[in-house]
Amino acid sequence: MINAKGLVIVTFATATLAGGAIAQDIVRIASPNKVTTLDPIASAAAGNIEAFGQLYARLLRKDAEGKLQPALAESWTVSDDGLTYTFELRDAKFSDGSEITAEDVAFSLNRVAKDEASAYPAAYAPVSAFTAVDEDTVSLTLDYPSAPMLSYMEIFNAGIVSKDDVEARGEDAFAADPVSSGPFMVDVWKPNDRLTLKANPNYWREGYPKVAGADLIEVQDDNTRTSMMLAGEIDANRGVPFAQVDEVDASDSVNVPLSPSTLIYGVMPNHTKPPFDNLNVRKAAAMALNREATTKAMTLGKAVVANSTLPNALTYHNADIAPPAYDPAAARELLESEDALGAEITLMITPTFEQAATLLKAQWDAAGFKTTVERVDGGLWWDRLTKGDYQVTINWWYNETEDPDLAVRWAVCGSCGNNSYYTNYNNEDVNQMVEDALREQDDAKRGALYKEIQRISTEELAQIPLYYPPFANAYSTRIKGLTLTPALQWTLEETEIVN
Amino acid sequence: MKILRFIVSRLLQSVPVLLGVSIVTFLLMVNTPGDPIRLLVGVRASDETIAIIRDRYGLDDPILSQYFTYLGNLVQGDLGASLRFKVPVSELVAQFYPVTLFLVVYSIVLILPPVILLSVWSAKRPNGPADQIIRIVGVIGLAMPVFWVGLLFARFFGVTLGLFPVSGFGTTIPEHFLHLFLPSLTTAIWVVPILTRNLRSALLDEMNRDYVTAGMSKGLGAPQVFRTHVFPNSLLPTLNLFAVIVAYLLGGSVIVETVYAVPGMGKLMVDSILARDYFVVQGATLVFALTTIVVMLAVDILSALIDPRINT
Numbered sequence: 001m002i003n004a005k006g007l008v009i010v011t012f013a014t015a016t017l018a019g020g021a022i023a024q025d026i027v028r029i030a031s032p033n034k035v036t037t038l039d040p041i042a043s044a045a046a047g048n049i050e051a052f053g054q055l056y057a058r059l060l061r062k063d064a065e066g067k068l069q070p071a072l073a074e075s076w077t078v079s080d081d082g083l084t085y086t087f088e089l090r091d092a093k094f095s096d097g098s099e100i101t102a103e104d105v106a107f108s109l110n111r112v113a114k115d116e117a118s119a120y121p122a123a124y125a126p127v128s129a130f131t132a133v134d135e136d137t138v139s140l141t142l143d144y145p146s147a148p149m150l151s152y153m154e155i156f157n158a159g160i161v162s163k164d165d166v167e168a169r170g171e172d173a174f175a176a177d178p179v180s181s182g183p184f185m186v187d188v189w190k191p192n193d194r195l196t197l198k199a200n201p202n203y204w205r206e207g208y209p210k211v212a213g214a215d216l217i218e219v220q221d222d223n224t225r226t227s228m229m230l231a232g233e234i235d236a237n238r239g240v241p242f243a244q245v246d247e248v249d250a251s252d253s254v255n256v257p258l259s260p261s262t263l264i265y266g267v268m269p270n271h272t273k274p275p276f277d278n279l280n281v282r283k284a285a286a287m288a289l290n291r292e293a294t295t296k297a298m299t300l301g302k303a304v305v306a307n308s309t310l311p312n313a314l315t316y317h318n319a320d321i322a323p324p325a326y327d328p329a330a331a332r333e334l335l336e337s338e339d340a341l342g343a344e345i346t347l348m349i350t351p352t353f354e355q356a357a358t359l360l361k362a363q364w365d366a367a368g369f370k371t372t373v374e375r376v377d378g379g380l381w382w383d384r385l386t387k388g389d390y391q392v393t394i395n396w397w398y399n400e401t402e403d404p405d406l407a408v409r410w411a412v413c414g415s416c417g418n419n420s421y422y423t424n425y426n427n428e429d430v431n432q433m434v435e436d437a438l439r440e441q442d443d444a445k446r447g448a449l450y451k452e453i454q455r456i457s458t459e460e461l462a463q464i465p466l467y468y469p470p471f472a473n474a475y476s477t478r479i480k481g482l483t484l485t486p487a488l489q490w491t492l493e494e495t496e497i498v499n
Numbered sequence: 500m501k502i503l504r505f506i507v508s509r510l511l512q513s514v515p516v517l518l519g520v521s522i523v524t525f526l527l528m529v530n531t532p533g534d535p536i537r538l539l540v541g542v543r544a545s546d547e548t549i550a551i552i553r554d555r556y557g558l559d560d561p562i563l564s565q566y567f568t569y570l571g572n573l574v575q576g577d578l579g580a581s582l583r584f585k586v587p588v589s590e591l592v593a594q595f596y597p598v599t600l601f602l603v604v605y606s607i608v609l610i611l612p613p614v615i616l617l618s619v620w621s622a623k624r625p626n627g628p629a630d631q632i633i634r635i636v637g638v639i640g641l642a643m644p645v646f647w648v649g650l651l652f653a654r655f656f657g658v659t660l661g662l663f664p665v666s667g668f669g670t671t672i673p674e675h676f677l678h679l680f681l682p683s684l685t686t687a688i689w690v691v692p693i694l695t696r697n698l699r700s701a702l703l704d705e706m707n708r709d710y711v712t713a714g715m716s717k718g719l720g721a722p723q724v725f726r727t728h729v730f731p732n733s734l735l736p737t738l739n740l741f742a743v744i745v746a747y748l749l750g751g752s753v754i755v756e757t758v759y760a761v762p763g764m765g766k767l768m769v770d771s772i773l774a775r776d777y778f779v780v781q782g783a784t785l786v787f788a789l790t791t792i793v794v795m796l797a798v799d800i801l802s803a804l805i806d807p808r809i810n811t
Contacts, residue, residue, distance in 0.1 A: 030666075030760075034583075034770070034774075036539060036583045036584060037539075037583075037584070037585070042540065043539060043540050043541050044540065044541030044542075044543050044544060045538075045539070045540070045541040045542070048541070116548070116551050117548065117551060117552055117555070118548070119540040119541050119543075119544045119548060120540075120541060120543050120544055121548075122543070122545075172585050175585060176584075176585070176586065190594060190762070191581070191583070191584035191586055191591065191594075192583075192584070192591065192595070192762070192766065192767055192770055192771075193594070193595075193762035193766075194762075217667075217760070219666065219760045220757060220766075220770075221757050221758060221760070223650050223653075223758070224653070224665070224666060224757070224758055224759065224760045225760075227650070227653040227654055227657055227658055227665045227666070228665055228666045228760065230654075230657075230658040231653075231657040231658045231661065231664070231665045231666075233664060233665060233666055233667070377533070377773060378533075378538070378773060379531075379532070379533025379534070379535075379538055379773060379774070379775050380531075380532050380533045382533065382534065382537050382538065382542060383532045383533045383534055383537075384532075386534075386537065386546070410543060417545040417546070417547075418543065418545070
């Protein structure tokens with residue numbers, strides 16, 4: 001009869017046998033973010049953004065210093081009025097060996113700019129059209145100037161797809177197993193589990209990628225990813241909870257460098273619902289919060305306290321402003337003068353913000369609010385948020401680029417389609433400045449506009465900024481050169497396996 | 500022939516059950532607030548884009564017409580397609596179901612031998628030292644939350660000792676056994692005490708019956724009375740409990756699957772619910788329901804084989 005002990009021994013024996021079969025030449029990354037589609041225009045969710053970068057080359061790329069460098073485009077010129085861009089393409093091939101032509105480039109970029117199912121075309125709003133001038137020249141014409149347009153030729157959804165592939169097999173088949181132009185191509189995709197990539201032998205960058213492949217594994221649970229990392233089953237962990245950073249970093253075979261991100265955490269009041277439609281009540285809510293102590297409690301001192309409505313990693317971040325300082329007594333007086341002492345407020349949170357809710361409730365109640373915490377899941381949160389069916393909530397966001405254009409459109413613009421991250425903050429002057437800043441070609445003037453936008457929106461507490469956390473990703477010492485850029489791109493093509 | 504007719508009639512009875520399950524799941528899902536499209540295309544997509552994509556997926560059709568479309572496809576064996584991945588639900592089920600099945604069967608293999616050994620050992624001398632120790636250890640096993648045990652095992656057996664992988668499923672059969680050892684063991688930790696207690700008390704009940712005295716007085720040795728009479732009679736109540744637990748394990752696999760990152764049905768189910776991936780939730784629920792029906796049927800047949808008095 002087989003008993004438990006016998007089985008352990010049998011399993012043990014197989015363990016020893018199977019030990020040698022683990023793939024040594026691929027990089028394994030575990031992430032809580034899900035890959036749901038491989039079509040670069042179909043989604044702007046983090047998991048997909050992280051995968052698109054590996055599959056699709058862009059016209060431009062960013063180097064380690066964050067400078068724009070030629071990629072598929074060998075060179076480019078911009079007309080004096082800033083309305084026409086001309087890109088000269090290099091000789092490059094798709095993963096199936098076919099040439100990457102100007103037709104493919106125009107098709108891909110028109111698709112992300114104009115297709116009605118394009119998930120996030122905001123960067124391409126000024127685009128009139130991309131046209132293939134000849135075999136390897138593409139011209140881009142704009143309806144009005146856009147200062148960051150060149151840098152948008154590098155972002156996650158500006159990847160070049162094969163026109164023939166999309167048209168021959170249809171968008172659905174393409175979205176599951178595309179012909180790729182980036183450093184990697186799809187080996188196997190198991191939806192809801194993992195995306196296995198292999199090196200694209202036709203990638204335009206000679207000598208890259210340096211590894212044979214990569215596994216993007218979906219692992220929801222923080223503790224599980226940490227165990228996997230410590231057991232050597234993965235090479236990178238996308239997201240170590242701050243509480244575990246020191247423990248994981250202490251392991252000999254793992255490093256947890258804290259690297260810059262465009263993340264920002266903040267309290268989001270609904271500007272069209274009492275009592276937060278009143279600026280003085282918002283001020284009281286901000287003054288009631290000891291943001292330094294709250295940040296320290298939530299991130300164990302690993303994040304910087306936020307001073308602006310925009311992330312500090314963005315260009316033109318305004319370092320000279322700050323929300324009202326911690327002063328619970330003044331907060332109470334302010335509430336009294338507004339006849340809002342004892343105002344009942346409901347704080348809507350998703351389960352990840354349990355600790356934040358406890359901290360906020362205690363501080364708000366001490367200053368004279370009466371806070372109720374309401375817990376919802378992510379799906380319901382977005383539903384309620386977008387319908388404006390909440391009083392105050394807390395969440396984070398990040399910007400896909402370091403240019404602030406998309407960030408201001410997302411977070412503080414009332415006329416840009418998202419109602420200031422659905423807080424319904426709407427300041428006509430700010431809205432106008434958002435449009436002006438996009439068109440402004442003079443760098444100093446442009447910077448001044450963004451600083452002014454931050455000053456006004458912080459003063460009016462569009463959101464109450466809390467902190468700027470770094471990316472806390474864990475990397476095995478088995479690999480070298482892997483990092484996550486602020487634009488959510490893994491530097492996988494530069495990654496090497498060292499032992 | 501009789502048993503064949505029994506199986507057919509039970510399977511026919513399962514049709515209305517499955518229909519009911521599908522209606523309830525469908526109603527629950529469409530009434531759960533939350534838009535699958537926003538979660539799918541990313542939060543920054545504009546409301547217009549989201550409306551266009553909703554329309555493409557037919558999510559704006561009236562609920563009744565959505566359900567009948569679904570039912571019509573279901574009758575033809577089509578479970579629909581995942582909203583998230585655009586792949587057929589049947590493909591996802593085919594990918595994830597075998598993993599969970601492997602996990603459950605593996606757990607059963609780890610569970611049964613200790614249950615039988617421990618309960619027989621306990622019942623031999625009720626309230627003796629062995630019985631007491633088994634009971635106390637059992638209570639501890641029951642009292643520890645599964646996710647916590649999972650975490651501890653992963654850190655101890657996986658990280659500290661490096662004996663077993665702490666995640667995944669592997670690609671070959673020996674790898675499956677290796678990868679699923681800790682998940683199965685974690686499951687066994689709480690199931691073994693339940694079944695042991697149950698079987699022990701059934702054994703004690705049977706051992707005090709008149710037929711035992713009668714058998715002994717006729718000169719049958721204690722071992723033979725135990726083997727041929729007491730043990731088979733005691734198995735039946737435990738077998739029924741066992742069936743319930745197996746059905747529960749299939750659906751309740753989500754905790755161990757999460758802790759050990761096992762790509763099984765539990766993970767598929769939870770992710771699909773959170774993403775409001777309606778058709779996957781539907782399909783997975785139906786598969787769970789069907790599995791439960793089959794397990795119950797198998798146990799009924801097994802009971803009849805053990806005890807011919809039970810009328811199938």
